[in-house]
Each structure stands twice: as structure tokens, then as C-alpha cells.
Amino acid sequence: MFSQPASDLLQTPVTLGALRLPNRVIMSPLTRLRADAELAPTKLVAEYYAQRASAGLIISEAVAVAPSGDGYPAIPGLFTARQAEAWRTVVEAVHAQGGRIAAQFSHNGRARYATDEAQRAAGWWAVANPLKPHELTPAELAAMVEEFARGARMARAVGFDAVEIHNGNGYLLDQFLRAGANQRTDAHGGSLENRTRLALELVTAVSEAMGADRVGIRLSPSATVDGAPDPSGEETFAYLLERLAPLGLAYVHATRTTEQDRRHGSGPGIPLERIRALYPGKLIGAGDFTREDGERAVAEGTVDAVAYGRLFIANPDLPERFARRTALNVPDHATFYTPGPAGFTDYPRLA
Numbered sequence: 001m002f003s004q005p006a007s008d009l010l011q012t013p014v015t016l017g018a019l020r021l022p023n024r025v026i027m028s029p030l031t032r033l034r035a036d037a038e039l040a041p042t043k044l045v046a047e048y049y050a051q052r053a054s055a056g057l058i059i060s061e062a063v064a065v066a067p068s069g070d071g072y073p074a075i076p077g078l079f080t081a082r083q084a085e086a087w088r089t090v091v092e093a094v095h096a097q098g099g100r101i102a103a104q105f106s107h108n109g110r111a112r113y114a115t116d117e118a119q120r121a122a123g124w125w126a127v128a129n130p131l132k133p134h135e136l137t138p139a140e141l142a143a144m145v146e147e148f149a150r151g152a153r154m155a156r157a158v159g160f161d162a163v164e165i166h167n168g169n170g171y172l173l174d175q176f177l178r179a180g181a182n183q184r185t186d187a188h189g190g191s192l193e194n195r196t197r198l199a200l201e202l203v204t205a206v207s208e209a210m211g212a213d214r215v216g217i218r219l220s221p222s223a224t225v226d227g228a229p230d231p232s233g234e235e236t237f238a239y240l241l242e243r244l245a246p247l248g249l250a251y252v253h254a255t256r257t258t259e260q261d262r263r264h265g266s267g268p269g270i271p272l273e274r275i276r277a278l279y280p281g282k283l284i285g286a287g288d289f290t291r292e293d294g295e296r297a298v299a300e301g302t303v304d305a306v307a308y309g310r311l312f313i314a315n316p317d318l319p320e321r322f323a324r325r326t327a328l329n330v331p332d333h334a335t336f337y338t339p340g341p342a343g344f345t346d347y348p349r350l351a
Contacts (some may be wrong), residue, residue: 010322016304019058039067039077044345053094056100060103062106091158156209216249219273219275221254224264251281267305272303284303289308
């Protein structure tokens with residue numbers, strides 16, 4: 001009979017707000033582009049997440065809360081009744097396996113080229129045309145906040161355990177935080193207060209709909225601006241985290257600098273140890289962690305839980321593999337975004 005090593009901290013329970021997790025091995029949000037033509041998750045998606053229900057918490061792939069927010073043809077949405085019912089099937093499949101799942105809400109800005117609609121109808125995932133940039137008006141920003149709140153109400157109605165706001169990875173919401181990217185001259189640009197305004201408006205609106213103790217936010221403190229380190233990054237995130245601290249959120253989910261980030265110009269970045277010093281609440285760390293890295297980060301108190309991405313793609317039973325110290329399946333990068341079950345639901349589990 002297998003006995004768990006006494007020092008295996010990733011296998012110990014943790015509480016994140018209202019979430020009681022049996023372990024600290026979190027499934028990172030992973031875009032897989034398997035939604036159908038109406039941006040609804042399919043039965044295959046439900047099977048995929050149910051296979052990974054042993055995660056302490058599954059954080060879903062990025063979900064659009066409005067038609068203008070998806071950014072790619074096969075990113076799922078949560079703004080129609082059909083999408084909601086499809087997500088209900090996913091949530092119920094995860095819960096039936098004893099798991100917990102959060103919906104990650106993302107927004108990629110305003111509309112796409114019209115030809116992408118034909119692409120979507122054809123059922124293929126690749127983006128053939130770049131997105132047209134557009135500076136959102138104050139009215140559109142106010143509408144976005146309401147869209148996130150409406151999405152949170154729908155997420156609660158279909159049974160999601162939590163909602164995570166995707167405010168990282170250099171995407172639209174992250175760009176609002178950055179002095180080098182945010183060139184607005186209105187209430188959402190310029191000063192630290194203004195650049196963090198949208199993030200705090202979204203957190204407040206989603207918390208009112210979902211309950212703050214079931215809301216997380218993903219941040220990428222070390223993301224680059226125009227291919228270089230953000231010179232005002234530490235000041236920005238110190239300011240933002242100070243304002244997030246009293247809000248009673250379930251967690252902050254922060255990425256650390258990876259080797260790939262450094263190859264793309266990030267420099268050393270802002271370490272998770274610094275984020276921990278700035279934020280007293282529960283912290284999930286992400287960024288190419290191994291089991292050993294994760295154990296060390298939890299043992300040192302740097303993070304409360306660790307998010308794993310590509311390892312969860314290839315290893316549906318990742319917590320058990322960590323606990324048993326067994327070999328890990330190697331992810332097939334060629335199938336990350338292709339349609340169908342190959343490289344999605346067909347990775348082998350332990351006997």
C-alpha cells in the first residue's frame with residue numbers, strides 16, 4: 001500500500017477563501033481552443049476537465065464574457081444560455097469526480113476582422129487575421145465591468161466554485177496596468193490610481209456577484225512592455241496588491257519569470273518572494289514549476305499553492321504522480337490547439 005511522504009506539502013489541504021482544497025496542486029488556466037462554432041464547450045471538454053478533477057482546484061481556460069472579448073475563434077464564452085448550459089455539463093462532470101473548478105474570465109479587447117467569423121463557422125482554430133486594436137471608450141469600459149459581473153452571475157448559476165479574473169500575461173487588462181502601454185489620458189490612464197482602476201472595478205463587480213471569497217485574480221508582474229522589462233512594474237504591483245489585500249479575495253495567482261520569459265526580454269523580473277512580501281493573503285504561484293520547486297516554494301512560505309500547466313495537459317492524474325514520484329507523460333506541443341481528442345483526452349493515467 002502506498003504511503004505519502006510526511007514532507008509532501010503539495011498533498012496537504014489548503015483553504016483559499018471559501019474553497020477547501022484537498023491538495024495544493026492547481027491546474028493552471030490553459031487555452032486549448034476546443035469550443036464549438038457557438039463558443040460553447042463540448043462533451044469532449046467536459047471529459048477533459050473531469051479527467052483532471054484530482055487537482056486541488058482546476059482553473060479553466062480563458063472564457064470570454066462578451067462577443068467582443070474572445071479574441072480567437074475557438075475560445076469559449078459564457079454570455080449565452082447555450083454556453084451556460086454547456087458549462088453546466090462541464091462543472092457537473094468535474095463535481096461528479098470530486099473536483100472543484102473556477103472559471104477564468106478574460107477580455108482581449110474590441111472586435112475582430114469579419115473574415116474570422118467565416119473561419120469560426122468552418123470549425124478551425126487558427127487565427128489567420130490579426131486583431132484590430134481599438135482604444136475602448138469610457139462607455140465600453142463601463143460595459144465591460146458589467147459584462148464581467150453578468151458572467152460571474154452566470155458562473156455562480158451553473159455551479160462554478162470560483163471565478164478568476166485574467167489580469168496578466170500582457171493581454172488587454174494587463175496593458176491597462178503598465179505605464180509604458182497605457183497611453184490613456186482619462187480616468188483609466190496616467191497615474192497609478194488610474195492605471196489600476198479597471199482591475200479594481202472588475203474585482204469589485206465580480207466579488208459583488210460571486211462573493212469575494214470565491215474570486216481570484218491572475219497577475220503577471222514580470223510581463224514585458226514592448227519586449228523589455230517594465231521599469232515601473234514593482235511600483236505598479238506594490239500599489240495594486242496593497243489595494244487588493246483588504247478585499248477578502250480567495251487568492252492572488254501570480255506568475256514568476258521563466259527561462260522563456262527571459263529569452264523574450266523580461267530580465268530577472270519580480271520574484272514571487274517579493275509578491276509574497278507585498279500581499280498577505282493566499283497566493284498561488286505559477287511559472288514552469290517542477291514538483292521539487294513547488295515543494296520548496298510551499299515549505300518556504302512563498303506560496304500557498306502551485307499552478308501547473310503543461311504538466312497537467314499530459315498528466316490528468318498529476319497529483320497522484322507527484323505523490324508516487326512516478327514518471328510523467330511528455331506533453332505533445334503539436335496538439336495543444338488542434339481539434340479533437342488527440343493530445344486532449346487520450347493521455348494515459350496510472351494503472
